[in-house]
Amino acid sequence: MDPHRLLVFREIARAGSIAGAARALGWTQPAVSQHLRHLERRAGMALVLRRPRGVQLTEAGEVLLRHADAVATRLHAAADALDALAHLREGTVRLAAFPSASATVVPAAMSLLGGRHPGVDVRLREAEPPEALDLLSAGEADLAVTFSHAGQEPDDRPGLVREAVGEDPVLLVLPRSHPQAVPAGRPVELRSLAAEKWIAGCERCAAGLRRACEEAGFVPDVRHGTDDYVVTQALIARGLGVGLLPRLALDAFTAPGVAVHPVPGLRPRRLHLAHPREADQIPAVRAAVRALRDTLAAPA
Amino acid sequence: MDPHRLLVFREIARAGSIAGAARALGWTQPAVSQHLRHLERRAGMALVLRRPRGVQLTEAGEVLLRHADAVATRLHAAADALDALAHLREGTVRLAAFPSASATVVPAAMSLLGGRHPGVDVRLREAEPPEALDLLSAGEADLAVTFSHAGQEPDDRPGLVREAVGEDPVLLVLPRSHPQAVPAGRPVELRSLAAEKWIAGCERCAAGLRRACEEAGFVPDVRHGTDDYVVTQALIARGLGVGLLPRLALDAFTAPGVAVHPVPGLRPRRLHLAHPREADQIPAVRAAVRALRDTLAAPA
DNA sequence: ACGACCCCAAAGCAATACTTATGGCATGGA
DNA sequence: TCCATGCCATAAGTATTGCTTTGGGGTCGT
Structure with a gap:
């Protein structure tokens, strides 16, 4: 049951004719006609009766239409849900941070983020830097606030990227x-x-x-x-x-x-943000990164 | 939101990797990879994180997966519903017949049909031949039992076909x-x-x-x-x-x-079945036609 | 009786979708 | 350490799919 054809069928039902559906879709009439033919061949029966002024749905057509409507509704819902995530009306960031940051800059950044994007939810988990990176690697956190002391090589992990965001005397x-x-x-x-x-x-x-x-x-x-x-x-x-x-x-x-x-x-020790390499392709994470950057850049 | 890609995404989620989804679909890995890329481009964000042993869904990916599951379920339901109609486990025939047939051969035929296909439902409406044909033309009936007296030209209507099924002295x-x-x-x-x-x-x-x-x-x-x-x-x-x-x-x-x-x-007057030209592409109608034919062919 | 409006069928063309080929990266074993 | 394996991405080629074009039949209004 090809879902694309199902949506075309929905247009036929809505327009009441094949030609009307074609106009609505910006196609030619035979294009729609062929889709319908394929659907009917797969269904093994007529879905519409061809009448002089258009088509009339058969029982099978009516049944199919209901399912097509449900599919279309779901597709719209999916698009809306993604849109909400893309525009930060929704979203969750699982943040791991070490204790002293969790008590100071992280709450400030969460507050800033909450002001900018009220729908975005931050879940904080306290973790020392190595554990925080473990959480990232395991996919149990989206973003980590870590530090490394002077002279220490901050551990680089495969798949993770690190960004210096400030110093802590x-x-x-x-x-x-x-x-x-x-x-x-x-x-x-x-x-x-x-x-x-x-x-x-x-x-x-x-x-x-x-x-x-x-x-x-x-x-x-x-x-x-x-x-x-x-x-x-x-x-x-x-x-x-x-x-x-x-x-x-x-x-x-x-x-x-x-x-x-x-x-x-x-x-001073250096402060870092770390996250999976592609995590900056996640709007909520990007927004959280910005909020943390802005907080850490601001004078204490 | 291309529904076809959505189903491919569902396979990715199920398999846990792009390559795994490709194997499940009988495709090559880049084919699936490209579908995912298109989805992510349209979504404007990452749907999965690429990890060494496969992919991990992001929040957006999880959301999309739920919708994809719902769509897939609906598509299966649609196919099942059509299958039920095709195999006569379900179906409705709106039958129009003139009174004396409605009292004799039609109940017999309905009984025969009910024995052959218990799921098929017949809705009988009594109508003299001209009205019965009107009902067919208006799409309010699927099948009509009519008669015409000797010497009368039975009226042919555009879009309807007629079949002689017997005589009535x-x-x-x-x-x-x-x-x-x-x-x-x-x-x-x-x-x-x-x-x-x-x-x-x-x-x-x-x-x-x-x-x-x-x-x-x-x-x-x-x-x-x-x-x-x-x-x-x-x-x-x-x-x-x-x-x-x-x-x-x-x-x-x-x-x-x-x-x-x-x-x-x-x-004798001649008995006819009439229905829209493509109505024999409707399994329930075809079965009803067969039942009526068999009943009328049998000795009274 | 003509034009307008449906529809279908067949053939041509173009966009899409999949394959082939290649390379990068991370993991695990010789 | 290095190679083998399995994951992924990208780029280019090919083949199918999907749409358009063209032509034809039927019914309804003017």
């Missing part, structure tokens, strides 16, 4: 009672902290810390490790060590008992 | 008390009734009567006219006249007070 976090914590906000050289006990973050952040210390000429004495920046600050506030935290984490939360200081020469 | 009906009514069933010459009062049937039957009398050498004295054979016999039984009635009418009903006699040389 890494700052020194001291106990408020620390001798170097005054005056507030003064730059502190890393090498002056060679004797401190350190609290490292996640594996990738710990690697970033070690590399920075190595460049400063010492090996850090890492006593504790946690990828939770609230925990890190709690430890620091109690004087159990010092640490490095990116600004996004501190934007999300700064403990009362800690002091934050810039470290001259300490390179 | 015309018999003389006398009051039982009539002098010529004994012995029962003896042949009676028409000219011996020249002095009688006559009761005529419908217009066409009255014309048949006049013609028969003319051939017998007299003009009948027509006192009453009715196309109802029960009324006719009631009048005859009361001695208000004599008349001619076809055997089908008498098969349907014979009044107690009348006697029936053959008339030598009186030509």
